[in-house]
Amino acid sequence: MRYDSITEAIGNTPLVRIDPAVHGLRHIDLFAKLEMLNPFGSVKDRPAWHMARPHLEAAAGGGGGGTVVELSSGNTAKALALLAGLYGLRFKSVTNRMRVPEVRELLLLLGAEIEELPGQSECLDPTDTDDPLTRFHQALSEPDAGYLHTDQYFNPRNVEAHAEGTGPEIVKDLEGRVPDWFVACVGTAGSSTGVARVLREHDPGVRVLGLVAGKSDFIPGIRTIDEVRQVGLFDPATYDVMASVSSEEAIEGMVTLIRRCGLLSGPTGGAAYFGAVRHLREVDAGLAGTGRRESAVFIVCDRAESYLSYVRERRPELVGRAPRRGPVVEVSEAAARVVDVAAARRWLAQQEGPRPLVVDLRGPHAYAALHIAGSVNIVDEVFGELVRGGLPFSKSVPVLLACPVGEKSLRYAALLTGMGHPDVRSLAGGIVAWRDAGAPLVRE
Known part of the structure; x- marks a missing residue:
């Protein structure tokens, strides 16, 4: 099959039946739509091309030059970086944190520029005018911004890409039938909304299961239930059922798809499989x-x-590494000590006893932009590794943990408390609350 451009290879991905011996469902046929076989490697190839194409063609007609920008740290950024390169343009990925090292390195290999801004969550909140990501988004949307902004969280062409491609392909590959269930992990909500729209046009009785990450958990490409409500394309009416999946369950589903089905899936696909089988x-x-x-x-x-x-x-x-050295004690977050900004400042200013060690769990760029004076920066993924190896601090050292909004720090404070640390506390509201209270922050 011959193409004149790699973009012509986007779409028309296979629909593969999963062997019932793997999933154990006796009365339900389960199919996987293999979006990882798009040319740039993910389901985001479709909306990236659909959103960017008008801008890219217009830029090419104007002699080239300019920069494509998207608030993305994952597959959308990868696809847009490649598409921008095809048209001789630059690409900038703007995010509050790059959470997966391989993705960062791949983006740099693709020629992308990465700008990390301190932000309140993985998704921007358009109503929070103090959030740096929101301010950046507003600046991009101005007519004279000088950027080609694809705006994946609010652009209806994100949904259209799946309503015109993914959904109709599913119906075609099922020979005109419509599945009784469509299971979608919810990130930008583009694929779930677009596919659900098409399927319900054929049969209003189609049921849609939307999967999100557990609160304070992290699965690449999936939002938590708190984050997803900030996405402009998210409509609760799209989903008949919403359920959460943990990172452990996502990896379990991923391993099943790889080892039992020959599908080289990432954790998002694993979460979709695990959540589908559990519900069905x-x-x-x-x-x-x-x-x-x-x-x-x-x-x-x-x-x-x-x-x-x-x-x-x-x-x-x-992956052939030694198992974790002993289980991390899981305790209720209610067991963690939480202090507000005023109490934290009094604690840090006390003259008696050892001064608390302040650990900032954010990414290095966010830390460099603004942080509490005297704090140390340990990115939460690295901190998690330290915790799994045992208590990362002497029990004699009091510790104040801080993250963007207080969720990650609360979880780690609970873990360390359960492991026997006598005085570890979480900053309520995180660095955002500290900033909003007018407490001093310094730049690196």
Whole structure:
């Protein structure tokens, strides 16, 4: 099959039936839509091209030059970097943190510029005018900004790419039938909204299961339930059921797809598979004795290679590393000590006893931009590795943990408390609350 441009190879990805011996569903046919076989490696190839194409063609007609910009730290950024390069343009990825090292390195290899800004969450909140990501987004949207801004969280062409491509392809590959269930991990909400729209045009009875990451957990490409409500394309009416998946479950599903199905899936696809099977088991039991069969489709979003460090951090034995040295004690976050900004400042200013060690869990660029004076920067992924090896500090050292909004620090404070640290506290509201209270911050 011959193409004149790599963009012509975007779409028309396979739909593969998962062997019932793997998933155990007796009355439901489960299919995987292999979006990782798009030419740039992910489901984001479709919206990236659909959103960028008008800008790129206009720029090419004007003699080239300019920069494509997107608030992305993952697959959308990768696809846009490649597309921009095809048209002789630059690409800038703007994010509050690059969480996966392989993705950062790949983006740099693709020629992308990466700008990390301190932000309140992985998604921007357009109503928070004090958030640096929001201010940057507003600046990009101004007519004379000078950037080609694809705006994936709010651009309707994100949804259109799947309504015109992914959804119709599923119906075609099922020979005109519509699946009873569509299972979607929710990131920008573009694929779930676009596919659901098409499927329901064929059959309003289609049920949509939306999967999000557990609160304070991290699965690449999936938002938590708090974050997803900040996404401009998210509409709760799209989903009949919303459920959360943990990072451990995502990796478990990923390993199953790789080792039992020959599908080189990343953790997002693993989360979709795991969440689908878990939910459909009850549906399957209800179909017993009825003589009916149902079908379900989920999306394998991308490939495994970009997430080896993510897997190594959580399941080192899967990549030939020594297992974690002893279990990390899981305790309720209610057991953690939380201090507000005023109490934290009094604690840091006390004259008696050892001064608390302030650990800033944000990325290095956010830390360099603004941080609490005297704090040390240990990125949360690295801090997690330290915790798994045992207490990272002497028990005699009091510790104040700080992250963007207080969620990560709360979790780690609970873990360290459960491991026997007598005085570790989490900064309520994180660095954002510290800044909003007018407490002093310094630049590196």
